[in-house]
Amino acid sequence: MKRIDILLFDDFTALDAFGPAEVLGGLEDCALSFVSLAGGEVGNHLGLRVMTEKLDPEEPRFILLVPGGFGTRPGSRDPELLGLIREAAASSEYLLSVCTGSALLAAAGLLEGLRATSNKTAFEWASGCGPAFWDRQARWVRDGRVFSSAGVSAGIDMALGFVSEIYGGEKAESIARRIEYHRNPDADRDIF
Amino acid sequence: MKRIDILLFDDFTALDAFGPAEVLGGLEDCALSFVSLAGGEVGNHLGLRVMTEKLDPEEPRFILLVPGGFGTRPGSRDPELLGLIREAAASSEYLLSVCTGSALLAAAGLLEGLRATSNKTAFEWASGCGPAFWDRQARWVRDGRVFSSAGVSAGIDMALGFVSEIYGGEKAESIARRIEYHRNPDADRDIF
16 A cells, blocks of 8 residues: 555644545555644644644655644754655655645755745745745646645645546546535636 | 634544534634543554543533544434433534534534535435524525534534624634635535
């Protein structure tokens, strides 16, 4: 099974993580893990408490997915977290970020020379976290092995876009149908 | 603060619970709790492990939200769980179900005489769990204090529909914008 690590941290946005998780959970050749810097319980402002494994940055994985949320503000200034993300990125085939998760990738220096997007409301802040060719219009952006999405729900469209590009459009349609999701299939078009 | 209890059980569908949770988390006068029959850790097929409180059925609450998932199959035959839902429903102002969560409400006898919907793929099974006027076409249905949605992602539209009816359209729009969600605002229209 191919490993998909979903990186959680205190004050992550639930839908950023669990929207794409629901989509990627439809890939029969993959196994998801919910991971964090230290392992153990991670919480957020909804009162949600999720148990996580400690992320082993050296373990090869198919996807590292980084959600956004208020926790990316302290996260973007946390050298330990950024170092872990950088190290884990080196052993990941694909990097996916949702919402302000791209601020963490940028702060870790992982978006340099690449096109990327982020949450529209927090765009100024996120795009100031590190170098990238920031695209404010996109629903999501793929540049090479890095997929980044706009805010929260856009992560679902990005994850379906990822499935479509890597596994084919039929697989993406079948997952969208299973979760009864009305797709926004155009990466470049967003109403926000 | 008004209490919103999100009832989790083993093999619940993550997006059924956390889509609406993200929406309802935008209501400043409400506090969310993730609860279960016994309290403690609840898991699902994605490898997700969530900590829950034990649901106190007698505590008055604003909303009881019941997600769907594979766990509704054993759940629909579990007299202890159904009794708890029935008891908790009596002290809830509103009942919301997502996907096959409506099978649990039906099996608990809570949909008798009411219009309701459920997941399209599991419709035959869900609608066989108990009496209701089952609507196969809807994205979501409101009948009095009970809101039920179609599969998985439809819960997000239903939660926004709930906010729109109870708090007004502007509040629903503001939450949809914050989570950058392209709404399906018509309860009666679904492509699935």
